[in-house]
Amino acid sequence: xxxxxxxxxxxxSAGKDTVKPGENIWLNVDVLMTHDVCGPxxxxxxxxxxxxxxxxxxxxxxxxxxxxxxxxxxxHANRNVDILREFAAEYQVDNYYDVxxxxxxxxxxxxxxxxGYDIPGTVLIGTDSHTCTSGAFGLFSTGVGNTDAAFIxxxxxxxxxxxxxxxxxxxxxxxxxxxxxxxxxHILGDITTDGAxxxxxxxxxxxxxxLSMNERMTLTNxxxxxxxxxxxxxxxxxxxxxxxxxxxxxxxxxxxDPDAEYHSKYVYNAEELEPVVAKPHSPDNRDTVRxxxxxxxxxxxxxxxxxxxxxxxxxxAQIIDKQEVKVPTFIVPASTEVAAQLEVEQHNGRSLKExxxxxxxxxxxxxxxxxxxxxxxxxxxxxxxxxxxxTTNRNFPGRMGSRKSExxxxxxxTVASSAITGVITDPRNFL
Amino acid sequence: MIKFGNRMEKVITGKAFVLGDNIDTxxxxxxxxxxxxxxxxxxxxxxxxxxxxxxxxxxxxxxQGGIPFVKDGEYESEYAxxxxxxxxGCGSSREHAPYALMKAGAKVIVAExxxxxxxxxxxxxxxxxxxxxxxxxxxxxKTGDEVKIDLDENKITNLTTxxxxxxxxxxxxxxxxxxxxxxxxxxxxxxx
Numbered sequence: 001x002x003x004x005x006x007x008x009x010x011x012x013s014a015g016k017d018t019v020k021p022g023e024n025i026w027l028n029v030d031v032l033m034t035h036d037v038c039g040p041x042x043x044x045x046x047x048x049x050x051x052x053x054x055x056x057x058x059x060x061x062x063x064x065x066x067x068x069x070x071x072x073x074x075x076h077a078n079r080n081v082d083i084l085r086e087f088a089a090e091y092q093v094d095n096y097y098d099v100x101x102x103x104x105x106x107x108x109x110x111x112x113x114x115x116g117y118d119i120p121g122t123v124l125i126g127t128d129s130h131t132c133t134s135g136a137f138g139l140f141s142t143g144v145g146n147t148d149a150a151f152i153x154x155x156x157x158x159x160x161x162x163x164x165x166x167x168x169x170x171x172x173x174x175x176x177x178x179x180x181x182x183x184x185x186h187i188l189g190d191i192t193t194d195g196a197x198x199x200x201x202x203x204x205x206x207x208x209x210x211l212s213m214n215e216r217m218t219l220t221n222x223x224x225x226x227x228x229x230x231x232x233x234x235x236x237x238x239x240x241x242x243x244x245x246x247x248x249x250x251x252x253x254x255x256x257d258p259d260a261e262y263h264s265k266y267v268y269n270a271e272e273l274e275p276v277v278a279k280p281h282s283p284d285n286r287d288t289v290r291x292x293x294x295x296x297x298x299x300x301x302x303x304x305x306x307x308x309x310x311x312x313x314x315x316x317a318q319i320i321d322k323q324e325v326k327v328p329t330f331i332v333p334a335s336t337e338v339a340a341q342l343e344v345e346q347h348n349g350r351s352l353k354e355x356x357x358x359x360x361x362x363x364x365x366x367x368x369x370x371x372x373x374x375x376x377x378x379x380x381x382x383x384x385x386x387x388x389x390x391t392t393n394r395n396f397p398g399r400m401g402s403r404k405s406e407x408x409x410x411x412x413x414t415v416a417s418s419a420i421t422g423v424i425t426d427p428r429n430f431l
Numbered sequence: 432m433i434k435f436g437n438r439m440e441k442v443i444t445g446k447a448f449v450l451g452d453n454i455d456t457x458x459x460x461x462x463x464x465x466x467x468x469x470x471x472x473x474x475x476x477x478x479x480x481x482x483x484x485x486x487x488x489x490x491x492x493x494x495q496g497g498i499p500f501v502k503d504g505e506y507e508s509e510y511a512x513x514x515x516x517x518x519x520g521c522g523s524s525r526e527h528a529p530y531a532l533m534k535a536g537a538k539v540i541v542a543e544x545x546x547x548x549x550x551x552x553x554x555x556x557x558x559x560x561x562x563x564x565x566x567x568x569x570x571x572x573k574t575g576d577e578v579k580i581d582l583d584e585n586k587i588t589n590l591t592t593x594x595x596x597x598x599x600x601x602x603x604x605x606x607x608x609x610x611x612x613x614x615x616x617x618x619x620x621x622x623x
Contacts (some may be wrong), residue, residue: 005487006602024603037462037465037466037525038524038525038526040468041469041526041527044468044469044470045614048470049614050623065613069466074466076466076467076468076474077466079466079468080466083476117437118515126524128523128524129522129523129524131524143523143524143548144524144551144552145524145526145527145548145551145552145555145556146526146552146556147552147555147556147612147614148551148552148555148613150614151613151614151617154623155617155622155623162601193453193518193521194453194517194518194521194544194546195546197518197544197545197546198547227518227521227546227547241541259554275465281487282453301501317614330577372457372462372523373457373461373462373463374462375463375466376463394455394457394522396458396522397457397458397485397486397487398457398461398485399457399462403487
């Protein structure tokens with residue numbers, strides 16, 4: 001029977017020859033990832049439900065990245081990190097990346113890739129909706145809540161309904177004024193925030209396979225914004241090179257059969273698309289940058305699992321080089337590895353860090369920071385009637401802090417262009 | 432017989448709280464509140480206090496709007512049944528969202544459709560029963576209307592207007608809901 005890449009990975013994990021959309025199956029989990037917001041309640045449920053028998057099913061498969069509320073004085077938030085630290089020590093969890101140590105990484109989805117946990121063909125489950133990011137590596141990944149995670153922690157298993165697949169093909173070459181963020185915002189505008197609910201979103205086409213792994217992760221990252229169960233991109237030599245540089249683990253490559261069945265197929269010509277934003281208050285509220293050009297902003301934000309990768313800062317530096325920002329602009333590298341790269345990578349003879357600092361931007365420490373608002377002392381948090389243009393993933397009411405604020409989601413090129421003018425600006429004006 | 436949490440109820444009646452489409456998890460429980468312990472009752476009740484606290488004012492308690500789900504200074508809501516539109520619970524994976532609704536006293540949600548993770552969390556955590564309505568009903572029930580949900584008949588009745596609407600059967604997840612959540616279900620099935 002012809003199957004999609006998602007169906008093949010799920011069948012393999014469930015120990016079946018074939019699976020069909022709609023079928024409920026039990027998966028064997030290869031990696032369980034959690035963080036400081038959902039880790040402590042997951043551990044609480046695991047201890048309560050398994051009682052004295054509580055045992056981690058396979059501690060090499062458990063990965064914990066504190067990343068959400070790290071640089072804050074909030075005592076409850078700090079207590080959550082303490083709970084993770086004590087748990088890791090008590091149960092000897094080696095894959096714990098503690099705050100305040102050299103092992104600290106930052107945003108979990110980017111750290112999973114960097115630390116070699118994104119292995120093609122596997123099943124990776126995380127207590128975070130953006131766990132779908134890892135699907136850029138040709139694996140099945142999805143987010144779950146604390147109860148499901150606690151169940152996995154004790155058994156290594158999770159039930160899933162096999163999703164139907166949707167296919168999104170971008171033909172042609174991506175112009176220099178577009179990024180993966182524009183592609184996914186285009187899709188969201190077309191299919192809306194529940195257009196892929198309980199489905200797999202498979203990305204394909206020349207413009208997708210021309211992307212770096214960092215950019216591919218922007219596509220799969222926002223599958224959840226359409227309600228998708230997972231986002232996935234098949235493995236090619238770019239994937240294999242990235243994976244081999246990070247791990248020597250063996251992996252399996254799965255590909256969709258040419259005659260596999262899809263719920264629907266969308267085909268785009270990348271060369272005809274325009275830079276876009278998602279206007280307040282929904283990621284599917286798409287408009288072209290040209291249509292909203294001139295809208296006054298009060299903050300610009302470049303960060304998060306969606307838009308805080310080295311590729312995002314390369315795009316931004318192209319625009320910000322030798323300019324000054326007109327509004328408070330926050331540079332939040334997703335991971336400590338990205339932060340280190342900002343100091344090393346050069347553009348026109350200066351490091352990216354120097355370019356941002358000389359322009360007057362604030363460079364923050366790696367964490368999820370203001371992407372989801374966070375405690376009151378979170379850097380870059382929206383206050384009062386802020387209008388923020390951001391490379392992040394959600395612009396729901398109150399998402400970045402103040403309930404009165406507005407958020408425009410955009411590519412790093414568009415955010416950088418807007419930061420140096422103080423109004424929403426099309427990057428083609430600077431390229 | 433539906434066993435839900437520690438309760439055994441086939442018919443649930445209560446006041447309805449009506450919302451629109453795309454009620455995301457940041458509106459259900461804003462991220463700044465996710466720091467409270469769920470094991471310590473003094474802290475856990477904060478989830479009830481802040482349930483649905485970030486719904487825009489004009490969208491909170493339709494059709495009138497401007498009605499808080501939980502009154503200022505209180506920890507529990509007077510509304511036991513939430514009526515929503517499409518894509519209820521979209522956004523983050525925070526299980527704190529259905530948990531917060533339960534802490535506030537909600538027992539059942541009836542929406543046109545749900546985001547996947549919120550739906551799973553409601554079922555697997557045994558917090559609230561997530562029913563799907565066959566047709567759009569959030570324009571046929573007003574906040575404050577007394578409603579009755581019959582879990583055997585898969586029906587919701589607006590006792591204020593005497594109108595009834597069909598609900599989609601809970602299907603595959605019914606055994607988990609009936610058991611009171613994933614762990615209870617797994618124990619009953621000798622999985623753990």
